[in-house]
Amino acid sequence: xxxxxxxxxxxxxxxxxxxxxxATEQALWKNHSAVKPITLFSLRQNAPLPVGEVEAFMADDxxxxxxxxxxxxAGQAMQNSDLPxxxxxxxxxxxxxxxxxxxLAQGEQRPEFYxxxxxxxxxxxxxxxxxxxxxxxxxxxxxxxxxxxxxxALEMLRTGExxxxxxxGVDSLCRLTYFGFNSxxxxxxxxxxxxxxxxxxxxxxxxxxxxxxxxxETEQVIAEVRGAGLSCDAYHPAAPHPQGQGALKAMENxxxxxxxxxxxxxxxxxxxxxxxxxxxxxxxxxxxxxDNDPPPLSSIKGATGHSLAAAGAIEAVVSALVxxxxxxxxxxxxxxxxxxxxxxxxxxxxxxxxxxxLSNSFGFGGNNASLVIAQANRYPVPPLPRAKRGKLTIVGxxxxxxAGNKHETMAALWLGQVVAGALxxxxxSAHLPAREIRRLKRLPRIALSLAAAAYDDSGMVxxxxxxxxxxxxxxxSETYDFLTRLxxxxxxxxxxxDFVGSVHNGPASQVAIRYNCTGANITTSGGNxxxxxxxxxxxxxxxxxxxxIFVLGADEGHRQFSHLFDQSIQEDxxxxxxxxxxxxxxxAAGKGVHIRTSFYKNSKGAYVLEDLVEALxxxxxxxAAYGVLMIGIPAAFRRQGDKQLSEFMKFSSFxxxxxxxxxxxxxxxxxxxxxxxxxxxxLKKRAVPKALAGAHDxxxxxxxxxxxxxxxxxxxxxxxxx
Amino acid sequence: MDELIRDLKVKLVEALNLVDVNPDDIDENAxxxxxxxxxxxxxxxxxxxxxxxxxKVTINNKEIxxxxxxxxxxxxxxxxxxxxxxxx
Numbered sequence: 001x002x003x004x005x006x007x008x009x010x011x012x013x014x015x016x017x018x019x020x021x022x023a024t025e026q027a028l029w030k031n032h033s034a035v036k037p038i039t040l041f042s043l044r045q046n047a048p049l050p051v052g053e054v055e056a057f058m059a060d061d062x063x064x065x066x067x068x069x070x071x072x073x074a075g076q077a078m079q080n081s082d083l084p085x086x087x088x089x090x091x092x093x094x095x096x097x098x099x100x101x102x103x104l105a106q107g108e109q110r111p112e113f114y115x116x117x118x119x120x121x122x123x124x125x126x127x128x129x130x131x132x133x134x135x136x137x138x139x140x141x142x143x144x145x146x147x148x149x150x151x152x153a154l155e156m157l158r159t160g161e162x163x164x165x166x167x168x169g170v171d172s173l174c175r176l177t178y179f180g181f182n183s184x185x186x187x188x189x190x191x192x193x194x195x196x197x198x199x200x201x202x203x204x205x206x207x208x209x210x211x212x213x214x215x216x217e218t219e220q221v222i223a224e225v226r227g228a229g230l231s232c233d234a235y236h237p238a239a240p241h242p243q244g245q246g247a248l249k250a251m252e253n254x255x256x257x258x259x260x261x262x263x264x265x266x267x268x269x270x271x272x273x274x275x276x277x278x279x280x281x282x283x284x285x286x287x288x289x290x291d292n293d294p295p296p297l298s299s300i301k302g303a304t305g306h307s308l309a310a311a312g313a314i315e316a317v318v319s320a321l322v323x324x325x326x327x328x329x330x331x332x333x334x335x336x337x338x339x340x341x342x343x344x345x346x347x348x349x350x351x352x353x354x355x356x357x358l359s360n361s362f363g364f365g366g367n368n369a370s371l372v373i374a375q376a377n378r379y380p381v382p383p384l385p386r387a388k389r390g391k392l393t394i395v396g397x398x399x400x401x402x403a404g405n406k407h408e409t410m411a412a413l414w415l416g417q418v419v420a421g422a423l424x425x426x427x428x429s430a431h432l433p434a435r436e437i438r439r440l441k442r443l444p445r446i447a448l449s450l451a452a453a454a455y456d457d458s459g460m461v462x463x464x465x466x467x468x469x470x471x472x473x474x475x476x477s478e479t480y481d482f483l484t485r486l487x488x489x490x491x492x493x494x495x496x497x498d499f500v501g502s503v504h505n506g507p508a509s510q511v512a513i514r515y516n517c518t519g520a521n522i523t524t525s526g527g528n529x530x531x532x533x534x535x536x537x538x539x540x541x542x543x544x545x546x547x548x549i550f551v552l553g554a555d556e557g558h559r560q561f562s563h564l565f566d567q568s569i570q571e572d573x574x575x576x577x578x579x580x581x582x583x584x585x586x587x588a589a590g591k592g593v594h595i596r597t598s599f600y601k602n603s604k605g606a607y608v609l610e611d612l613v614e615a616l617x618x619x620x621x622x623x624a625a626y627g628v629l630m631i632g633i634p635a636a637f638r639r640q641g642d643k644q645l646s647e648f649m650k651f652s653s654f655x656x657x658x659x660x661x662x663x664x665x666x667x668x669x670x671x672x673x674x675x676x677x678x679x680x681x682x683l684k685k686r687a688v689p690k691a692l693a694g695a696h697d698x699x700x701x702x703x704x705x706x707x708x709x710x711x712x713x714x715x716x717x718x719x720x721x722x
Numbered sequence: 723m724d725e726l727i728r729d730l731k732v733k734l735v736e737a738l739n740l741v742d743v744n745p746d747d748i749d750e751n752a753x754x755x756x757x758x759x760x761x762x763x764x765x766x767x768x769x770x771x772x773x774x775x776x777x778k779v780t781i782n783n784k785e786i787x788x789x790x791x792x793x794x795x796x797x798x799x800x801x802x803x804x805x806x807x808x809x810x
Binding site: 183184185236237238239276434435438439489492493494495496497500 | 771
């Protein structure tokens with residue numbers, strides 16, 4: 001059986017090289033580097049370091065720079081298209097933080113100033129602009145985010161979940177990354193010189209690129225996304241595996257996923273950041289894969305700098321240029337190749353017809369992604385993806401709330417007690433080895449605790465291979481501490497430890513390191529729907545060969561940040577946090593409760609609740625299939641959510657118990673992960689206790705549990721007994 | 723044991739959050755990175771920041787860093803040679 005072709009029907013790119021495909025192409029032909037000292041923000045001391053800064057572009061002061069970059073690229077990609085989008089998938093690492101940094105420095109305490117802080121706000125802005133009715137999915141896997149986003153979009157299209165997806169990556173320059181990478185001594189003060197003998201590091205940059213992907217060949221087609229491969233080094237939070245083990249696996253997976261052989265690859269767009277370790281590890285992986293005889297290759301980061309989450313998408317667009325315009329870019333700023341690399345990067349641009357390009361993006365947490373972009377229709381239709389959407393069976397579970405671990409939380413919930421609260425750091429880390437977690441603050445500890453308990457609960461028989469984690473706000477403690485110390489020391493002594501910990505995928509990469517999960521490692525950040533996004537990615541990407549996978553949802557309550565960022569959280573109220581974790585398996589089908597997402601749409605769409613009822617099989621089916629309805633209405637969307645609920649009740653005529661779970665878990669972005677563990681408990685006991693069901697215990701018989709997320713988006717997850 | 727080394731041990735435990743380590747138990751001549759304390763490159767960078775802040779000594783070069791951070795004794799010696807704040 002064969003799969004589907006996925007075409008690139010539009011591209012948008014804005015980088016230090018310019019805005020648009022033509023400007024980018026011209027700059028690449030000229031072998032021009034845009035790296036120069038930063039002017040975007042003033043520094044309190046020290047000479048400005050070289051960066052890749054985007055020149056003046058249309059400014060709209062009501063939105064942070066990241067959002068504007070993304071909109072600019074999206075506008076280009078959507079230029080010739082007026083068909084509706086089924087989903088938007090966007091990779092970003094720091095969202096609206098440049099504005100946040102400024103407001104924090106001004107002492108601004110009004111939450112409305114921070115409403116564009118969250119990563120999800122960038123994707124939602126783009127999705128809103130094009131009236132996308134489906135998911136606005138945000139992926140944050142550090143410097144591979146843009147490429148990982150493309151892999152997710154590719155699987156949405158291949159599995160028929162979507163026919164048209166706008167996908168890309170974006171990041172703006174900000175103090176966090178400018179000072180953070182410098183504190184790690186990873187910045188070359190002379191500007192990055194990838195693969196050069198004298199290279200001393202990377203150049204932090206900004207930019208955005210978007211690709212309109214479609215399965216419809218009638219649209220104008222630029223190239224084909226043939227395949228993508230993911231892997232995780234599971235080695236170190238900020239350094240690559242020295243032999244490039246993860247990089248090699250990602251490239252191999254990508255070529256296999258594309259249904260090609262390595263001899264088909266005519267050019268490699270290297271990750272090539274210019275750091276000593278990255279370039280060496282990547283060179284080793286490339287030489288291993290291509291038996292020391294790789295095709296022409298180069299890194300464009302000497303020209304653009306390293307635009308972090310945007311880089312993978314920018315380089316995917318450049319790969320499309322390679323295909324469409326016969327342009328093989330030079331390894332700009334390279335003088336003398338490092339002989340230790342055993343590579344011969346292109347020193348000048350070359351005009352050559354290439355059928356398939358391999359594009360690498362690697363990030364913190366050993367988070368690797370490789371893409372294969374090829375001439376449209378040049379190769380046979382690719383094979384069916386191995387990671388087909390399949391039933392995910394729960395083999396282990398865990399949760400943390402103010403009431404304690406799963407056992408304590410479920411006991412309290414069974415009595416109808418509120419479990420909202422925040423455990424002490426010591427309680428969260430009770431079963432984690434002190435030495436291993438000494439550098440970790442609150443969120444990674446919660447994540448590790450959840451993973452450990454879920455794995456224990458599974459009986460530790462099926463080794464977890466991949467990690468999918470949803471977090472609405474990421475590691476707030478590390479971000480706050482980094483920015484505070486940066487400010488307090490007059491920008492002199494930022495903490496490298498806090499910088500490494502501040503990345504959204506830090507917690508998931510800690511889980512990967514601890515359990516040696518070398519498969520996909522995805523962190524999603526979709527606000528109140530972050531856990532749903534993680535589960536959706538797990539369904540799309542979990543390899544059926546994986547023994548098991550982790551799917552986690554967690555957030556931390558933070559005294560200074562939570563009420564500023566999360567509109568559902570009030571200042572001066574007790575902190576609430578926690579999360580839920582699962583060990584899931586595709587191969588254990590039929591042997592336990594299974595969980596899946598069954599709906600994800602923007603609530604602004606017309607008839608969206610009717611659509612939901614229809615998607616669930618209609619009113620009759622809903623009453624027959626579900627014994628209890630659990631709803632999550634974030635406090636900030638209470639009125640809207642109540643209205644949505646009453647509409648759903650009207651259309652579905654559902655008569656069973658309804659549990660408004662945030663009243664029990666308290667307000668935090670990934671509360672739905674705890675609700676999913678509650679749902680599992682109901683199914684195991686085949687009942688809903690009277691304290692939650694109403695007058696008396698409700699028996700579930702063979703019925704399942706339906707979890708609805710309401711508010712800005714309408715989501716459905718369901719759990720069923722075997 | 724000299725005062726600088728004792729100070730460094732206390733600061734090391736604090737900066738790296740070595741919660742289960744008593745500063746007096748650290749062997750200043752033992753291998754520092756990759757040794758018993760489980761110290762890695764990120765810890766070294768955190769130490770670099772601390773040393774710059776507290777002793778005004780900059781260590782921004784991998785070769786020097788590797789030599790200096792081989793043991794605590796070597797680190798103390800480097801600080802003494804390069805800091806105006808510590809009598810050499």
